Amino acid sequence: MLTQSLTLGFLLLVSLLPGLASGRNSSQFLNPILPGFHPDPSCTFISDEETFYCASSSFNAFPGIPIHASKDLTTWRLLGNVLNRESQLPELAASVGGTSGIWAPTLRLRDGTWYLVTTMVQDKKAADDPTRWRNIIFTTQDIWNESSWSDAVHFDFEGYDTSPFWDDDGTSYIVGSHAYKVEPGNHLAKVNLTTGELQSNWTNLWAGTGGLAPEGPHLYRKDGYYYLMIAEGGTGLGHMETIARSKNLYGPYEPNPANPILTNANTTEYFQTIGHADLFQDAHGKWWSVALSTRGGPAFKVYPMGRETILTNATWEEGAWPVIHNPVRGAMTGWPLPETGHHLPGNGPLVDQGDDDLQFPPGCQLPPYLLHWRPPVKQNYIISPPGHRGYLGLKPSKLNLTGIDGNSAPGGQTFVGRRQVDTLFTYRVVLDYNPKEAQEEAGVTLFLTQNHHVRLGLTLLAASNTSSTLTPHFRFTTEPYSSAAPPFSVPVPNALQNTRLAMEIKAANKTHFSFAVARADRKDLTVLAHAPGEIVSWGFTGTLVGVYATSNGGNGTEIAYVTNWRYKGEGQIRSNSSSATRL
Ligand SMILES: *[C@@H]1O[C@H](CO)[C@@H](O)[C@H](O)[C@H]1NC(C)=O
Ligand SMILES: *[C@@H]1O[C@H](CO)[C@@H](O)[C@H](O)[C@H]1NC(C)=O
Ligand SMILES: *[C@@H]1O[C@H](CO)[C@@H](O)[C@H](O)[C@H]1NC(C)=O
Ligand SMILES: *[C@@H]1O[C@H](CO)[C@@H](O)[C@H](O)[C@H]1NC(C)=O
Ligand SMILES: *[C@@H]1O[C@H](CO)[C@@H](O)[C@H](O)[C@H]1NC(C)=O
Ligand SMILES: *[C@@H]1O[C@H](CO)[C@@H](O)[C@H](O)[C@H]1NC(C)=O
Ligand SMILES: *[C@@H]1O[C@H](CO)[C@@H](O)[C@H](O)[C@H]1NC(C)=O
Ligand SMILES: *[C@@H]1O[C@H](CO)[C@@H](O)[C@H](O)[C@H]1NC(C)=O
Ligand SMILES: *[C@@H]1O[C@H](CO)[C@@H](O)[C@H](O)[C@H]1NC(C)=O
Ligand SMILES: *[C@@H]1O[C@H](CO)[C@@H](O)[C@H](O)[C@H]1NC(C)=O
Ligand SMILES: *[C@@H]1O[C@H](CO)[C@@H](O)[C@H](O)[C@H]1NC(C)=O
Numbered sequence: 001m002l003t004q005s006l007t008l009g010f011l012l013l014v015s016l017l018p019g020l021a022s023g024r025n026s027s028q029f030l031n032p033i034l035p036g037f038h039p040d041p042s043c044t045f046i047s048d049e050e051t052f053y054c055a056s057s058s059f060n061a062f063p064g065i066p067i068h069a070s071k072d073l074t075t076w077r078l079l080g081n082v083l084n085r086e087s088q089l090p091e092l093a094a095s096v097g098g099t100s101g102i103w104a105p106t107l108r109l110r111d112g113t114w115y116l117v118t119t120m121v122q123d124k125k126a127a128d129d130p131t132r133w134r135n136i137i138f139t140t141q142d143i144w145n146e147s148s149w150s151d152a153v154h155f156d157f158e159g160y161d162t163s164p165f166w167d168d169d170g171t172s173y174i175v176g177s178h179a180y181k182v183e184p185g186n187h188l189a190k191v192n193l194t195t196g197e198l199q200s201n202w203t204n205l206w207a208g209t210g211g212l213a214p215e216g217p218h219l220y221r222k223d224g225y226y227y228l229m230i231a232e233g234g235t236g237l238g239h240m241e242t243i244a245r246s247k248n249l250y251g252p253y254e255p256n257p258a259n260p261i262l263t264n265a266n267t268t269e270y271f272q273t274i275g276h277a278d279l280f281q282d283a284h285g286k287w288w289s290v291a292l293s294t295r296g297g298p299a300f301k302v303y304p305m306g307r308e309t310i311l312t313n314a315t316w317e318e319g320a321w322p323v324i325h326n327p328v329r330g331a332m333t334g335w336p337l338p339e340t341g342h343h344l345p346g347n348g349p350l351v352d353q354g355d356d357d358l359q360f361p362p363g364c365q366l367p368p369y370l371l372h373w374r375p376p377v378k379q380n381y382i383i384s385p386p387g388h389r390g391y392l393g394l395k396p397s398k399l400n401l402t403g404i405d406g407n408s409a410p411g412g413q414t415f416v417g418r419r420q421v422d423t424l425f426t427y428r429v430v431l432d433y434n435p436k437e438a439q440e441e442a443g444v445t446l447f448l449t450q451n452h453h454v455r456l457g458l459t460l461l462a463a464s465n466t467s468s469t470l471t472p473h474f475r476f477t478t479e480p481y482s483s484a485a486p487p488f489s490v491p492v493p494n495a496l497q498n499t500r501l502a503m504e505i506k507a508a509n510k511t512h513f514s515f516a517v518a519r520a521d522r523k524d525l526t527v528l529a530h531a532p533g534e535i536v537s538w539g540f541t542g543t544l545v546g547v548y549a550t551s552n553g554g555n556g557t558e559i560a561y562v563t564n565w566r567y568k569g570e571g572q573i574r575s576n577s578s579s580a581t582r583l
Helices: 018-022 090-094
Strands: 002-004 028-030 042-046 051-055 064-070 077-083 101-110 113-121 133-140 153-155 160-166 172-178 185-190 203-206 215-222 225-232 240-246 271-281 287-295 308-315 331-333 355-358 381-383 392-394 414-419 424-432 441-449 452-462 470-479 488-491 501-507 512-519 524-532 544-550 560-571
Touching: 042 101, 051 101, 064 101, 077 133, 133 160, 160 215, 172 215, 185 215, 203 225, 215 271, 225 271, 240 271, 271 308, 308 331, 392 414, 392 544, 414 441, 424 441, 424 544, 441 501, 452 501, 452 512, 452 524, 470 524, 544 560
Parallel strands: 042 271, 101 160
Antiparallel strands: 002 524, 028 331, 042 051, 051 064, 064 077, 101 113, 113 133, 113 160, 133 153, 160 172, 172 185, 185 203, 215 225, 225 240, 271 287, 287 308, 355 560, 381 392, 392 560, 414 544, 424 501, 424 560, 441 452, 441 544, 452 470, 470 488, 501 512, 512 524
């Protein structure tokens, strides 16, 4: 089957909202504000700089814990990643399981120091195994310089979703969650944030209103109260945000009679699983909330971009409970957005930026939005290797993207990808690769985790069951196996042998992805396979598109050369009316 490639443009997202086009004093905005794999947001506004800053979780992805900044709450620039050197947190390299790694961070500025408090979770370990949780603090004085983030400083807490808080006298505390231990709830201790030393025992402040997994706590001090806002109901369809308050830090905490204060649970909204919120004020004192959400409606079956960051407005009058605007939708009206005339500094990419024609010239570094699964084995990624100027050379790892068991990957996996940030997109690279040993393989992948991804590679296989002659094949693999997209391999047609190939992944509609190939100098791609979005709708992360190289456990060492890396957004679906590509 032939398909026209890169018929871009006709579906391009054109904003219908006048305020967004002019960018002035509009109170209209679109969700998600951080599309794609940006779960568990924590955001804060720094009035001196008139800038909003957000952190999100990254699980096994490396570099990890992206920080985005915005002047107007709608244009978000990547400043860099808190976790950008393997030495900051060496144990991430040994993380086991697709839901392990960096869970919910909290980002706060205090007396000139930025604090990023989070947990490195080994999610396959038993709930009562203390080594399941490694709670850590990163600090910097210059959030715009990612190299300046410290190494991880550990503190003892057998839980997760840890968040710092400073009382009126300046004493620092951390509040964090236990969902699985004998006493679920949100626990507080006095902690020296420089050393991680505990200066008190942990005290359970509040276990929520009875929902599953009371977690994601943040403490706020306002009008003589301590407000403890948490998420409950689990991070799926029952997700919701609840709040309690007390005049004393250690409680007792009185729940808000109006709980939950933010949820789309039990609705037919397109945005679901809303919760894990944070609250902040803009320069005019108006309140806003961010939270995580998945797009795909209550069917909750196809949501490849995973948990994304949404924005909604809030009201918090003196002495009263905060009220957060429900329901969360793709097109929202809130408070007047800050004017966008202010220039957002830095030169990082915008969160929804595409890749026009990314190449890898000598001396360049991989841009900060290209991700590996766990810290990379650096020598397996070669910029402009001999004879391939402008290419990225990929040395094959022994392990393929599944790894030995779908969960661990000792020795590493050669893979680099970027986030899917549009419902509809085309991702395309040029691959120059001539496998020489049986089973060695390189290609493109739609990757959520080791045990949830799809890959189309070029490999060398026996010409037939009775032949020992090796010939190039295209091999298509889904992990886990899907009867809707069974694995296969087909011989590479003569016209596509010994030539550079274009390899493409396309979200052609909101439920299916296609995988196609062509000669690099041709525009007519042949679709080899389709895969349903369910395969990459699972767990806590969001889908990446990228390239990989592996010997599949064999003897292959042939480098795969990649260039002309393109990612083009072709439509953002923001509501449940299936034909909508704009809102
Ligand atoms: C824009 O909004 C701000 C804050 O709401 C207000 O101070 C300013 O006067 C408005 N500007 C215009 C041109 O309406
Ligand atoms: C960024 O931080 C690193 C590490 O602290 C430092 O060596 C470097 O000079 C800083 N760069 C700038 C531009 O400040
Ligand atoms: C935290 O530890 C640092 C380094 O030991 C120390 O200088 C500081 O005084 C401690 N802070 C508190 C509140 O104990
Ligand atoms: C923690 O509690 C134990 C006993 O429950 C007590 O002996 C210890 O002093 C406490 N530690 C701190 C730092 O308060
Ligand atoms: C949704 O409905 C279920 C079943 O009636 C109920 O248990 C749950 O509390 C509801 N959740 C919210 C947030 O309303
Ligand atoms: C679609 O979403 C709208 C609100 O965004 C909601 O009112 C409507 O009931 C939903 N329809 C379906 C069929 O789910
Ligand atoms: C959100 O903003 C709208 C104005 O567009 C306002 O009518 C509504 O009351 C606000 N909701 C909350 C909870 O602040
Ligand atoms: C991927 O690697 C695993 C573990 O080494 C192996 O069992 C599997 O056969 C490999 N897949 C392919 C397509 O070679
Ligand atoms: C080749 O081997 C595979 C797997 O062992 C088998 O499924 C297939 O039927 C064989 N094909 C032929 C033509 O014998
Ligand atoms: C989406 O694309 C797949 C693969 O081409 C196709 O089977 C499916 O019917 C399409 N869905 C819609 C709603 O067009
Ligand atoms: C790898 O090389 C060894 C030694 O030459 C050979 O025995 C083995 O069959 C090769 N493995 C593959 C998968 O080709």
